[in-house]
Amino acid sequence: MPSYSYISLIPLLPLAGFVILGLFGRKYFKNASGIIGTGLLLISTVLALYTGYQYFFIDGKADDVYRSIMPLKYTWLQFNGHGAGQDTGVSIDMSVILDPISVMMIIVVTFVSLMVHVFSLGYMKGEERFPTYYAFLSLFTFSMLGLVLSGNLLQIFIFWELVGVSSYLLIGYYFDRPSAVAASKKAFVVTRLADLAFLIGILILAFYSGTLDFITLTDRLTSPTAELFSITTQSFLGVTMLSWALSLIFIGGAGKSAMFPLHIWLPDAMEGPTPVSALIHAATMVVAGVYLVARLFPVYDFAISAGLDLVTYIGAFSALLAAVIACTQTDIKRVLAYSTMSQIGFMMFALGVSGYGRMEEQLGYTASMFHLFTHAFFKSLLFLGAGAVIHMVHSNEMKDMGGLRKLMPITHICFLIACLAIAGIPPYSGFFSKEEILLAAFNNNKFVYAIGLVTSALTAFYMFRLYFSIFWAREPHVHGHHGEGTMSMKIPLIILAVCSALAGFVPFGKFVTANGVPLEPHFNIIFAIAPVALAVLGIWAATVLYKTENNRPAAIASSLGGLYRAAYKKFYIDEIYLFITKKVIFNLVGRPAAWIDRHIVDGFMNMLAAVTARTAEAIKGLQSGKVQSYAFYFFIGVAGLAVFFVLWYSNLVVL
């Protein structure tokens, strides 16, 4: 077996970039920092591609099954506790796991990150804090690579938090804008809330299984012995502990992946620079939740319980909700943000439905990972395209755009390819992955299939609404424009466009499956008719409404009335949160707690202090500094002792 020792370099090179640029960037590499960051990442990307080649084509397979390899393992903290009857206690390791999904993910992450790095060379040029930007990007890339390569739950949690921090830093990159600061805070707080659930889930799982390691955990669960029996039988509030653990872990994933009702941070996160949105809030970090569920999929599958139902329905509902909201938004980045949420919903419910049908060879799992793979390309392309557009018109609003196809031909073509891909038009990549998802849903859960179908029609509609609003609709009214952008901005768009167009032809089922056994691609032309027809219908509707400027959209909006307004206001979910936090939590919990703190806890301390002060005030006169009074006390003492001894001696006092 060839060595994978170089694999630790893949995350460590961006870390080195972060350290160098973070410490010295502003002083010494004012202009070279972009090149340094990009160069280091390029090496990582090459290594990641080589890892992929080595794993998938040379030695990943054993007996036709892709196995999980753990090339690096370093025991960091060893606890000698009782681990539900285990011989050794839980240990926290630092390890690297290689299996189909982690290898696929490192390729996607390094590749998209590289594209974003290159794009940012042009997009962020002239920024005051250019080196800081690249330092943060490198930190993010490091954390994300560490996350996907983590071999145990606690390590994944550590990187999970690191990813959250770098996301926070990048959303708040324009820290002089109050909205960006608020958005970064919101993202941080919401995901942190979810991470609390994640951590509790990890602890429950670790307590019952006695391990944090993925491979060991899977082994112990899938070959159930007496030692693990308790997790499935013990229950709390009528739900087994395993379901509790998995549901809590899923809440953590849902927070990161912006699933309803924890999605509120994602649209606001668009305050960050656009390439950051492409990298973090479209292609990589937000799919971490999907990745987490996929990583623990054997455990979820073993449970066949509330865990996967939750994943399915939350995913499907989020997909539909986000698609509806996306149809009404006018900020192009917000449209893309909701579309991201919707697509992640697809991935989630694909994983969810995958658990029911064991006979279907867990098609949903493959489909979900496939969609993750293709989505990373076309969604980052959409964001980078949007970035180029924003760079051009200096606005996020659709009304400031229009007619840009003449001014930005390359961006226009790339954006069109991405829209076709996400809408699921053959032969672009999104078609293949979405088809598999819908097939998996169709085989297992008709209701979810119906939601998926409606959502994909809506997807086509809002994506083309976006496309037409940006590139058609009006005559361009951009004054003094400076061309389409530098080469460093165009090249990533072209590369990603090629990937978006062709990624669907990767025989994904051969590489990534739930149990490692290659899956024959079963592509069914009959089945494809309905989704494609609906997508075409959606595109047609968008063409009618938005290709030329007219008042039909406004008429439809007003005829829908309240529904449209509710969707435009994102169904008032933000307001509900505000109501709950401000009115309910602050008034009913916060204020009494503050009162108790101020009056009872502080009051007790104040009382102690006051008593001490008053006593001191009362007796400080004794220490007067007057030798005469000291002599007097001394005399009283001596006299008292004398009297006492005399009495004692004469037996008048008996001790």
Added chain:
Amino acid sequence: MNDIPLGHILALSTALFFIGMYGLFTRRNMITILMSVELILNSVNINFVAFNKYLYPDKLGGVFFSVFIITIAAAEAAVAIAIIINLYRSHQSIDVEDAGEMKF
């Protein structure tokens, strides 16, 4: 010679001792305080001499002690008066209440 009982002499020395103590505690003038201390010392002297005379007439230990105490009292008075003069030079007063700089 022996018609004065020991009790009387002890009563005298006790009275002197307490008068001295009272003066030591209540006076604010340093000279008076010094005088009170002398009273206490002398009451002790009387005790020594009286006990020597009445209990061990053939020994001289008590008398010797008295002589020592008188010597030490003289030396003490010299030191004390030197302190008092210095205090007067710095504070223009020999009232102990006026020398309060080192108080809390």
